[in-house]
Amino acid sequence: MKIVVLVKEVPDTYGDRKLDLQTGLADRAASETVLDEISERALEVALAYADSHADTEVVVLSMSPESAAATVRKGLAMGAAAAVQVVDEALLGADLGLTAEVLAAALRRIGFDLVIAGNQSTDGSGGVLPAMIAEHLDVPNATSLNSVEIADAEVRGERATDHGTMQVTASMPAVISITEALPDARFPNFKGIMAAKKKPFETLSLADLDIDAETTEASRSIVISLGEKPPRTAGTKIVDEGDAGERLAEYLVQNRLA
Amino acid sequence: MTDYSADSILVLLDVTPSGALSKSAAGLLGAAAEVGTPVALIVAAAGEGEQQAQDAAALGATHVIVAEHAAAGTELTVPGADALAAAAELVRPDAILVSNSIEGREIAARYAARSRSGLAVDAVGVARDAEGVVARHSVYGGAYNVDSAVTWGAPVITVREGSIDARAEAKPASIERLEVAASGRKAAVTGALEEEVVASSRPDLRGAAKVVSGGRGLGSEDKFVLVDQLADVLGAAVGASRAAVDAGYVPQSHQVGQTGVSVSPQLYIALGISGAIQHRAGMQTAKTIVAINKDGDAPIFEIADFGIVGDLFTVVPQLIAALEARKA
Numbered sequence: 001m002k003i004v005v006l007v008k009e010v011p012d013t014y015g016d017r018k019l020d021l022q023t024g025l026a027d028r029a030a031s032e033t034v035l036d037e038i039s040e041r042a043l044e045v046a047l048a049y050a051d052s053h054a055d056t057e058v059v060v061l062s063m064s065p066e067s068a069a070a071t072v073r074k075g076l077a078m079g080a081a082a083a084v085q086v087v088d089e090a091l092l093g094a095d096l097g098l099t100a101e102v103l104a105a106a107l108r109r110i111g112f113d114l115v116i117a118g119n120q121s122t123d124g125s126g127g128v129l130p131a132m133i134a135e136h137l138d139v140p141n142a143t144s145l146n147s148v149e150i151a152d153a154e155v156r157g158e159r160a161t162d163h164g165t166m167q168v169t170a171s172m173p174a175v176i177s178i179t180e181a182l183p184d185a186r187f188p189n190f191k192g193i194m195a196a197k198k199k200p201f202e203t204l205s206l207a208d209l210d211i212d213a214e215t216t217e218a219s220r221s222i223v224i225s226l227g228e229k230p231p232r233t234a235g236t237k238i239v240d241e242g243d244a245g246e247r248l249a250e251y252l253v254q255n256r257l258a
Numbered sequence: 259m260t261d262y263s264a265d266s267i268l269v270l271l272d273v274t275p276s277g278a279l280s281k282s283a284a285g286l287l288g289a290a291a292e293v294g295t296p297v298a299l300i301v302a303a304a305g306e307g308e309q310q311a312q313d314a315a316a317l318g319a320t321h322v323i324v325a326e327h328a329a330a331g332t333e334l335t336v337p338g339a340d341a342l343a344a345a346a347e348l349v350r351p352d353a354i355l356v357s358n359s360i361e362g363r364e365i366a367a368r369y370a371a372r373s374r375s376g377l378a379v380d381a382v383g384v385a386r387d388a389e390g391v392v393a394r395h396s397v398y399g400g401a402y403n404v405d406s407a408v409t410w411g412a413p414v415i416t417v418r419e420g421s422i423d424a425r426a427e428a429k430p431a432s433i434e435r436l437e438v439a440a441s442g443r444k445a446a447v448t449g450a451l452e453e454e455v456v457a458s459s460r461p462d463l464r465g466a467a468k469v470v471s472g473g474r475g476l477g478s479e480d481k482f483v484l485v486d487q488l489a490d491v492l493g494a495a496v497g498a499s500r501a502a503v504d505a506g507y508v509p510q511s512h513q514v515g516q517t518g519v520s521v522s523p524q525l526y527i528a529l530g531i532s533g534a535i536q537h538r539a540g541m542q543t544a545k546t547i548v549a550i551n552k553d554g555d556a557p558i559f560e561i562a563d564f565g566i567v568g569d570l571f572t573v574v575p576q577l578i579a580a581l582e583a584r585k586a
Contacts, residue, residue, distance in 0.1 A: 018398075097371070097374065100367075122517060131367035140336075143360075164451050165452050226402060232561040238567070248548065248564065249580035
């Protein structure tokens with residue numbers, strides 16, 4: 001079984017995240033970057049399966065700037081057997097459509113029985129790439145899963161929907177995405193970190209994937225204007241002297257909020 | 259054959275498991291009416307969908323297409339994408355609007371990938387300029403406003419639930435049935451839906467006008483009841499910080515923040531929440547923010563319109579009593 005896990009480097013949500021007002025791109029220098037927590041959980045699903053099924057190969061795949069290589073390598077340290085990073089200047093500011101095409105092309109090249117992704121990244125939080133990739137690859141999407149059960153020829157799980165949960169089943173090859181309900185990932189240990197240095201790490205360009213980022217055959221989403229909202233400012237702050245509840249009630253009533 | 263206006267906006271409406279139009283329908287049709295002529299699309303099994311089509315007209319759809327797909331309700335995402343493709347071919351719209359619900363955005367995703375259309379997700383509004391329909395976004399927890407457009411063709415735009423206040427005028431029902439041929443794309447098979455048990459008559463967190471949220475400061479699952487009590491007095495939805503969810507006080511579905519639900523209510527009351535950036539990202543677009551916290555240095559006070567430094571276990575019961583006294 002070959003499992004490819006899609007991983008993403010994101011700004012650490014415990015810091016302030018910024019957009020560059022000139023380019024409209026995420027300002028990657030403005031905050032610490034980390035391997036997205038939901039990517040780690042997705043990798044954990046694959047590694048947990050590999051722990052009990054010896055004949056399993058886990059590959060991590062990322063489309064990211066060159067600077068993200070160290071973050072992708074963390075996937076190797078956690079236990080993936082190989083890593084593939086798609087790096088190309090022409091991908092700077094790539095929209096969802098181009099990103100999906102690139103990841104689908106990379107997946108075709110790598111080969112897979114199962115693709116596992118997080119349901120939503122913590123930065124873009126679009127929640128659409130797994131379904132887009134599944135469409136390009138003509139495989140089922142079993143997405144937004146709270147639980148995952150991988151069998152020989154199919155993958156099953158409980159899907160979180162907008163109205164409740166339902167069981168979904170997909171025959172493999174398939175693309176699945178998982179929610180935060182799946183377990184936390186393991187930490188890379190020293191042995192894993194050392195072993196990661198010897199594992200295959202392939203870097204692909206758009207030419208390797210035969211993709212033209214500038215093609216006019218596909219319509220692209222572009223940013224046409226961008227503005228920073230003024231930060232909120234603090235209003236009234238009082239220290240409770242025994243009547244704060246009363247005063248808050250009055251404030252809510254005066255502002256027609258109660 | 260119906261003639262569709264040149265400025266048609268195709269709107270895919272979600273249907274709930276009980277067969278009603280999803281609450282997002284009114285906002286989607288309202289947004290569509292602001293930039294063109296709303297044409298609603300409802301995906302249904304053969305012979306179904308009549309009532310939803312009537313309801314869509316009442317919410318402002320000038321025309322309603324009921325797309326019949328043999329696998330509707332048994333296959334995931336693909337039937338919706340097939341229906342959208344068939345309807346778009348028919349209507350040739352200026353834009354396609356879909357709810358940013360899990361189901362909606364995945365249908366939009368498959369359709370956009372198939373048709374190679376430009377996809378804009380999680381819009382909080384739409385507008386029209388000389389070049390076409392523009393999607394408005396609020397990103398990084400509301401810190402930035404971003405407008406996006408597509409390089410050509412009709413944009414596919416998913417719209418954040420509860421973000422649109424505009425409503426369209428009711429229209430006479432003009433309903434058409436469209437038989438959709440299956441694309442044959444491989445799909446996952448769905449089982450029976452287990453509906454989420456709604457604990458009370460409290461409003462949904464998404465789209466709620468008022469939200470009362472509790473954090474680690476509540477101290478335990480039992481004491482979290484105080485959040486519920488205040489919410490009920492105000493008719494508010496119940497939210498929570500990630501810390502409260504991780505501590506097991508409330509289910510994850512109540513989590514407000516970067517990883518969780520983003521809310522923009524009229525009133526947001528944060529009880530015992532310090533206000534980590536992760537949490538603020540999900541609520542700082544609220545019109546009015548009230549915070550009660552023991553720690554006067556908690557970052558939540560930096561964005562609170564009304565902040566109380568004090569013990570929530572004395573302030574909140576007093577607040578509840580005062581509000582109830584005013585009601586009586």
